[in-house]
Structure formats: structure tokens, C-alpha cells
Amino acid sequence: MSGPARKRTLDTFFKPTSKRTRVSEDNGGSSDLEISSEDHKLEFTHHSSYPFPIPCFPYSVSANFTSLPCTVGKAINDQADLDLLYFQPYIPKNLERQIFEFLRRELPFYRVEYKIKRGGVETQIRTPRYTTVFGLDETSRFNEDGEIVDAKTGKEVKRDKDYTRCSPRPIPKCLDGLRISTEAATGCRFNFCLVNYYASGSDSISYHSDDERFLEPEPAIASFSLGAKRDFLMKHKPVIPNGNAEPTPETKPIKLPLASGDMILMRGKTQGNWLHSIPKRTGKNAEDGGRINITFRKAMVKAGTENYYHYNVGTGPVYKWDNSSREMKLLTFDGRG
Numbered sequence: 571m572s573g574p575a576r577k578r579t580l581d582t583f584f585k586p587t588s589k590r591t592r593v594s595e596d597n598g599g600s601s602d603l604e605i606s607s608e609d610h611k612l613e614f615t616h617h618s619s620y621p622f623p624i625p626c627f628p629y630s631v632s633a634n635f636t637s638l639p640c641t642v643g644k645a646i647n648d649q650a651d652l653d654l655l656y657f658q659p660y661i662p663k664n665l666e667r668q669i670f671e672f673l674r675r676e677l678p679f680y681r682v683e684y685k686i687k688r689g690g691v692e693t694q695i696r697t698p699r700y701t702t703v704f705g706l707d708e709t710s711r712f713n714e715d716g717e718i719v720d721a722k723t724g725k726e727v728k729r730d731k732d733y734t735r736c737s738p739r740p741i742p743k744c745l746d747g748l749r750i751s752t753e754a755a756t757g758c759r760f761n762f763c764l765v766n767y768y769a770s771g772s773d774s775i776s777y778h779s780d781d782e783r784f785l786e787p788e789p790a791i792a793s794f795s796l797g798a799k800r801d802f803l804m805k806h807k808p809v810i811p812n813g814n815a816e817p818t819p820e821t822k823p824i825k826l827p828l829a830s831g832d833m834i835l836m837r838g839k840t841q842g843n844w845l846h847s848i849p850k851r852t853g854k855n856a857e858d859g860g861r862i863n864i865t866f867r868k869a870m871v872k873a874g875t876e877n878y879y880h881y882n883v884g885t886g887p888v889y890k891w892d893n894s895s896r897e898m899k900l901l902t903f904d905g906r907g
């Protein structure tokens with residue numbers, strides 16, 4: 571379903587019949603202005619790796635990006651190895667709702683399954699949420715034609731040699747605006763954008779840390795919340811007593827009820843020493859209308875690109891939001907779900 575030949579077919583199907591004028595090209599995803607019969611102006615990001623073109627925000631939304639964040643970030647660093655910057659919120663009321671509904675409606679999502687081997691036993695894991703990912707590690711970039719080239723030399727990178735297991739996707743304009751704003755607000759650089767959609771309280775992410783070996787040593791990760799409020803839990807990793815080293819001071823777990831528009835930057839020693847999770851919600855809290863999480867990260871090497879696509883796009887079918895049934899629908903070849 572996600573092979574390049576298949577995508578081209580879908581892309582062709584989705585190509586609008588309206589008049590198209592090229593207006594800009596950046597970040598490897600070409601951007602066209604499409605004028606519909608009603609003379610509504612819609613811009614899209616196109617790329618051969620996308621299952622369908624991804625629209626840009628209407629001007630009424632994107633014009634607000636220059637005034638973000640709408641509050642000052644508050645440092646939370648009162649415990650050992652903890653370094654957070656909490657924007658409560660980063661995106662103001664109403665704008666967060668428009669962004670949530672737009673991204674849920676317009677992005678391709680996946681329900682990734684993969685195998686893990688523990689103690690010689692292979693287990694099939696089903697990711698308990700919808701995921702999608704865009705970006706390319708520091709060794710490469712997309713040129714203006716959307717091709718992957720070496721970041722230093724600008725020479726074409728051979729996909730069959732260097733990115734054998736994935737088709738990297740440029741960050742579409744609708745997410746790139748937020749990435750640029752986040753870089754300005756935090757002083758950090760990001761080349762990857764991961765998106766989670768938690769359709770209900772049954773979707774979750776278990777305790778983990780994002781200190782993957784393909785990131786920088788003390789990675790900064792910016793994490794946005796949109797839609798339903800969900801608890802973000804953090805706890806210190808178990809401390810292994812080390813003979814003559816100073817004992818780590820006692821720490822207590824943290825619960826942040828992340829609301830729509832909030833952003834939390836995790837930086838410094840946080841990923842190396844703390845775990846985080848979004849637990850399931852049950853009972854009357856389960857049908858919460860859905861939540862989107864966006865994280866921006868910086869992958870340094872090609873293995874990072876391969877890893878992120880493997881776990882967030884995978885090889886399964888594409889899902890797209892269906893506004894009439896108000897749920898994610900499997901996308902079939904004609905795009906009608």
C-alpha cells in the first residue's frame with residue numbers, strides 16, 4: 571500500500587482538475603496554488619512519498635503563527651535530572667481547535683504493527699494509537715525537486731543504498747510553520763515531526779524515554795497537545811546504586827494534565843533519566859473526542875530516519891479521517907474509504 575508506484579497512482583487520482591499555479595517551493599515538498607471553480611484558493615504540499623497531497627492552512631490560521639507562543643514558557647527543573655519548559659498554552663484558544671481539526675482531517679495516519687524479540691520469543695506489537703511522521707536526518711535534505719540529496723555536497727543520495735527501508739517524506743507546510751515557530755521559541759533545531767492521534771481513551775503510549783542513539787546526546791524534544799486533555803505522566807528511571815558515587819536525590823512522579831494548545835519542551839538530562847507516558851482512560855472519560863500530539867526532534871544519522879519511518883509509518887494501510895462518520899477510515903485506492 572505504501573510503495574512508491576502505488577502512491578503515484580493515488581497522487582494522480584487526487585490531483586485536482588482545477589487550474590494550478592506554482593507559487594513556492596521549499597523543504598522539498600512542492601507547493602501549488604489551486605484555484606477551484608468557486609475561486610477558493612487552496613495551497614497543497616505535494617510529494618511522491620505522500621499517499622495524497624496535504625493542504626496548507628488557510629491564511630486565517632497561518633497568519634497567526636508569527637505571534638506564537640501566546641504565553642511565556644515556565645521552567646520545571648525542581649527535581650534531579652529534570653529540565654522542562656512548559657508553555658501553558660503555546661497556541662491560544664480557538665486557534666488550537668482549528669489546528670486540531672485540520673490536522674486530524676488532512677494528514678495520513680497509520681496503525682503500525684511490528685515484531686519484537688525478547689528472550690528468544692517473538693511477539694507481534696500493535697501500536698495503540700494512530701501515528702505518522704515526516705522529516706529527514708541531518709546527513710541529508712530534500713532539494714527543490716523533492717529529491718533526497720547529501721546535506722553537505724548536494725549530491726543525490728541513492729535510496730536503494732542509504733534509505734533502503736523507507737520513503738522519507740518532507741515536513742508538509744502545515745506542520746513546518748509550527749516547527750519554525752518552535753525553533754524560534756526554544757533556540758533548538760528540529761528536522762523531524764512525529765504525530766500521534768489518540769482516537770479515544772483506549773489509545774495510549776506506555777512509559778518510555780526518547781533518548782534514542784540516533785539523536786544528540788541530550789536531546790531536546792518539543793511536544794504539542796491538541797484536542798482532548800490527557801494526563802502526561804513522568805517518573806525517574808530506576809537508579810542503579812553505584813558504589814562510591816553520590817546517591818541521586820529522591821524524586822517524585824509528575825502528572826501534567828496537558829490541555830489543547832499546550833507545549834512541553836523536554837531537554838537537558840530529562841530523556842536520559844526520566845520516563846514519560848500517556849496512560850489509557852476508562853469509563854466516562856474514555857470517549858474524549860480525540861487528542862493529537864506533535865513532537866519535533868532532531869535525528870543526526872540515517873539510522874534515525876529508518877527507525878522513525880519503521881515505527882510510525884510501517885508497511886500497512888493508510889487511514890484518513892472521515893468527517894461524516896467522524897472516525898478514521900481505511901483509505902482504499904479511490905480515496906473514498
Ligand SMILES: O=C(O)CCC(=O)C(=O)O
Nearest residue numbers: 766775780793848863865
Ligand atoms: O502524546 C504525548 O504527549 C507523548 C508522545 C510521546 O511521548 C512520543 O511520541 O514519544
Ligand SMILES: [Fe+2]
Nearest residue numbers: 778779780846
Ligand atoms: Fe516520548
